[in-house]
Each structure stands twice: as C-alpha cells, then as structure tokens.
Amino acid sequence: MALCLNMHAGEQVKSPDGRLVVDFDLAKGGIPTYCATFAGEQIVKPSHMGFILADSTKLDRNFAVTATSRGSEDDTWTPVWGENSTIRNHYNSLTVDMAQPRHGIKMNIEFRVYDDGFAFRYIFPEQTRKYLVIDAEKSQFAMADDNTAWWIPGDYDTQEYEYIKSKISEIPAFANTKFQENASATLLDPLGVQTSLMLKTPSGKYLNIHEAKLIDFPAMHLSVDGPALTFTSALTPGIDGHMATIATPFETPWRVVMTGDKATDILATNIIYNLNDPCALDDTSWIHPTKFMGIWWGMITGANSWAYTDAHDFDLATFDYSKAKPNGRHLANNEDVRRYIDFAAENGMDQLLVEGWNIGWEDWFGKGKDYVFDFQTPYPDFDIKALNDYAHSKGIKLMMHHETSGSPANYERFMDDAYDLMNRYGYDAVKSGYVGNILPAGSHHYDQRMVRHYLDAVKRAADKHIMVDAHEAVRPTGLARTYPNLVGNESAMGQEYQHMSMQHCTILPFTRLKGGPMDFTPGIFEMDLDKTAPGNTTDKKATIANQLGLYMTMYSPLQMAADTPENYAKRMDAFQFIKDVPLDWSISKYIDAEPGEFIVVARKDKNSENWYAGGVNAEEPRNVDLALDFLEPGVKYEATIYADGKKADAITNPHDYKISHRKVTAGDTIKLRMARGGGFAIEFKKL
Ligand code: NOJ
Ligand code: CA
DSSP states (O other): OOSSSOOSSOEEEEOTTSOEEEEEEEETTTEEEEEEEETTEEEEEEEEOOEEETTOOEETSSOEEEEEEEEEEEEEEOOSSSSSSOEEEEEEEEEEEEEETTTTEEEEEEEEEETTEEEEEEEEOSOSOOEEEEEEEOOEEEESSOOEEEEOBOBSSOOOOOOEEEEGGGGGGGTTTTSTTOTTOOBOSSOEEOSSEEEEOTTSOEEEEEEEOOOSSOOEEEEEETTTTEEEEEEOOOTTSOSEEEESSEEOOEEEEEEESSHHHHHHOOHHHHTSOOOOOSOOTTOOOEEEEEEOHHHHHTSSBSOSBSOOSOOTTTOOGGGSOBOSOBOSSHHHHHHHHHHHHHTTOSEEEEOSOBTTGGGOSSSOOSOOOOSOOBOTTOOHHHHHHHHHHTTOEEEEEEEOTTOHHHHHHHHHHHHHHHHHHTOOEEEEEOOSOOTTTTOOTTSHHHHHHHHHHHHHHHHTTOEEEEESSOOOOSGGGTOTTEEEEOOSOOTTSSSOOSSHHHHGGGTGGGSSOBOOOOOOOOOBHHHHSTTOOOBOOOOHHHHHHHHHHSOOSEEEOOSOHHHHHTTHHHHHHHHHOOSOEEEEEEEEEETTTEEEEEEEETTSSOEEEEEEEOSSOEEEEEEOTTSOTTOOEEEEEEEEOTTOBTTTBTTOEEEEEEEEOTTOEEEEEEOTTOEEEEEEEEO
C-alpha cells in the first residue's frame, strides 16, 4: 500500500533496512509520479517524472504501465583506491515498464533503494524511434519541508563558487543580487542550483541530491520553485539549443537522493560509486596513489609565469622562441625544475607537476583561439628528456600538464600524440584543464558533447596507462569506479583561490567530493602571500594545522603539497605529516561533522597497521574530545599530534602550531582545540 502517494494501484519499494520507502504510481493523466519517506518522515512529496522532446512529444504524461519487475542485490566490491578497501552494494529495486501508445514510445523507470539513499533512472528500450532529441527533463524533487540548503548557483560552465546557506524558499531571492556581477557566468535563468546539493530537514535529517554515472548526457542542474519547495532537473543545453540527442536503447544517468540521520552518514555513503559500473579495465596495476609537488604555486600567486616571454599576439607557428627575450619569471626552466625535483625526491613525493613547460602560454587565455597548444613542443629552457631522466634517476616522475584553453577539438586533434609523448618520456599522469569559454562559441563545459569528451579523454588515457586529473571538467559522478585512472578532478573552488571562506572546506566533502576525489591542492604553509609573491595582498584564511587536516578530510588518491620548497623548508617539522600521510585507506570513520562548521575523520592506512585522524574547522573555535575507540583494542600506539597552537587563528595568527607526542590506546581520549579556520592531524603508529 502506498505510503505517501494517495493512490490505489501504486508500487512500493523499500530499503533493505525498511527505513527508506519509495512509492511510484501513474497520477491522473498517466503522469509518472514518485515520493519518498525516510524514518517515518516524508522527505519527497509526490514528484513528477519524464521528458519533453524537441518535436513537442510530451514524455511526462499519457503513460500506461505495461510490466513491473523487482530485484535486489547484496554484494561487496574492491575499489582500486579509496576510503575503504571494500564497499557493500546493497539495495532493492523496482523497474516499471511504460508505454505511450499515442507516440509509440516506450520508457521504463528503474528505482534502487539503499539504506542510505535512493535513485532512479530512465531506460529507453530498443524501439521504433531510433533517436530522441530531448528539450527538457522534468524530474521533480518536491521537498516536504523548507530545508536548509548549501548551494552554488546553476552555471553551465563552472562550479567555482563559494557555497551559500539558505532555506530553499530563499534561493530565488538571490537571482537579481549575488551573481550578476560575474560577467562570464552562464547562469540558469531563473536562478537554480548545482548538484551535489546538500540539505538538512527541520527535524535534523540530512539529504543530498546528485546524479551518478553521467555518461553521454548533459549534466543536470536543478531549477528552483521557491514557494513550492520543488527542484526540477535542468539539463545543460548543447550548441544546437537542444539538451541531448540520444540513440535508443539508452539509459540516462541516475538521479540520486542520499539520506542520513546524521551529517556523517552523507560523508560515509558510497551510493554514487555503487550506482556506477564495475571497473572496465582488465589491468589496473599501473594505477597508483600519487603525492606530488608542483611548479605551480608561484604562478598562481603571481611570483612566476607560465609564459617564457612577455611577447604577445604573435603567430605561434612561425614564432622563433630561441630568439625571443625570456621574461625571467618562467619557472618551468631546467634549473628550477631540477631544484624542485631534488626537494620533492628528498621528501617522499612521487611526482612533480610542471606547468608552463610547453609553448603557447603567452596568449593562452581569453583569446577564443582554437589552436593554442600542441601539448608536445617544450619551451627552449625546458629539456624534456634530460629533466625526465633526472627525475627518474632520483626515483620520482614528472607530471604532465595539458591546458586545453577550452578547445576540445584542438585537444582531440593532438591527444594521441600528446599521450604518446608522455609514454616516450615516462610520464604516467596528466593534469588537464579547460579554462575559458568552450569552443565553438555557444558550447558549454557541461553539455553533452563535453561530457563525452571528458570521458573519452579518460578512456584513451587508460589505453596508454595514463592517470587523469581534469580541471574545469564536469563535476564527477562516480565514474572513477569504472575508470579508476580518473584519479582527480577540480570542479569546485579549490585552493588556487588563494582566499576562500573558512566554511568552504567543511562543505566540499558533503557536496563536490560525493562524486569523486578533488585536486584541491592543500598544504599551504605561508599564509601571508606577499612573502611568496611580493605584492600579492591576499592572505589565506587557514592555520597550518587546518592545511594538514585537509589531507584527512578531503579524500583523494592524488594529493598535492601545493606550497613551494622554500616555504616548506621553514617548517619541516609540520611538513613531516604531509610526507607521512597515506593516500589509500582500508577503513574510514567519519566521527563528527556539520556542513559549514567542521569535519572530523579517522582512517586506517591500507598498507600498514597505522591509523590517522584529522579535522578542519570553520569560524567558531571548537573543542574536540577525540575518543580513540577506532584503534585496535589492547594495542599501544605512538601518537604524533599536529594541532593549532594556543594563539592560533586563521586571520591573526595562522602560523601557530604545536607538535606533540603521546603513547595512547583505544581507551584514551585526546582533547584538541580547533582554532578559527583551524584543524588538526594525528598519526597513530602501532607499537
Ligand atoms: C586552472 C587550473 O585549475 C590551475 O590549477 C592551472 O594552473 C591553470 N588553470 C592553468 O592551466
Ligand atoms: Ca580551476
């Protein structure tokens, strides 16, 4: 009997533990409709489903159910890297086959209900219509309450925003104020939000709306009907003005609502990965967690340049760099790269990212040019063979950098050659990027064509045993389960924004990280940026202990130590944690958290018996009584505690930290204080 749908013949599917219940029925007029109840509380009110096609065919009504089937699954899989060494995939499912006799179209909806969330997708089986051109998706998420939301605005080209906390009903009021000043924004109109969207109900339950397995389809934003408290899927338009062209048979990405009694349940759920396909690669032995430094922060802060000269507006094809005057700020040069290699190799890094190694950076930005880079020709002061040989002789690798400057066609043109060059010189990881407007004009970063491009780049890289970390690409939706060489993405405001709010890092694990790891670039040790780049007046709003805590709270198999060797050399005792922290875990336990306030997590190293813990904090200084009951009982551990100093404060005293040592057991509690913008990191070495 339907619980939240007031209908006679509905279908119901419950989570394995019975606490999450999803009802489906056709409403009057044959409208596919679902609703959901969690722990006895309605969380999603009756919500409509379907599509509108370009020829005006309405696939959101006039359906008849032709069959229903049920299933369940309970298995455990082993990720190549991750927060846990095994993941349980446990759900009940319902598939409703439907037909729309008038247009001869068949469309099925599959639901999967887990203990920690539910999902649905549309399946177009083999049918007479071979192509469907979609103009709108009409999946609603009608919230039962005016929940608190942590959101960033719906934008077809970037997620690089700070989060806003407001009630759902308040979101539309931001439309004419907040974001208009950003001239390059391609915002949903009227203002909507992006996923993953973090929500909290008035009764204290946590929800999160996202999508999983985004393949061959545009990314989904959510439009907001404030008074009705209803979100509706809003797809990213393609250059032809349509949202998507699909060939039947076709399965859409999953639309997912995560559920939790506690905030930490949302951090812990693996539902997004579970909704993706198992690993598609036969051999994954070449994929490995990677800790790296970079020829990078100097450019981001403004001390150095990607470009070799200060010349502009020349023809790249005929320009003779060997005769050009160097600008003296080009950091990707033989001498500095060697110096960085030495430091990285001596300090346990696996790789050194080098940006600005290839010609074209003089005019890379904002020119709307298709051909900017060939990803193969080094600047005259970067000896690609000698530097790779030198790095290898020291036991590390260089990391490749491909900035596409928003020109996917140009990247596709050179991609195989560029990957071959990597194979030739011994690179096995590439950081790619998509800065600028996507060409041709009118395309968007999150449209169907670009979603195909990003995955194609990952698959072609896998063929050549190359790991990918793509910046400015579409936010991840769990595809790293299937293609674990996708070891990172940016797809959010990262530390390259040198001054973010203190809340930001306490929200990202609830939102951006649900789809996959982020190349956030933690580990800034000199918060007074003027010291790194004279004239840079921004100060980072974080303490040193906060920067260490990020290695624990922002899970990624790819972690940067983003600051410069000079800045680390001043604080080698704190840098020790960055050297020691593992990037791959057998167990992760989220201990306590609240979005926008703080996160505390403990994790067990996959390759040893050691545990690690860490926390990050936003603006309210906070005491943490860390009960060590996650440790193995009866065993002694040597704890090395990296904490905020007594006077630490992200704004007034960011460099105050204290390192202490203690012998502890599972019965102990460590008392910590996280400063404003602070944090902590602890290593527990089994004795
Ligand atoms: C933006 C990326 O996020 C940043 O890390 C990179 O250095 C620049 N693009 C240049 O590619
Ligand atoms: Ca970026």
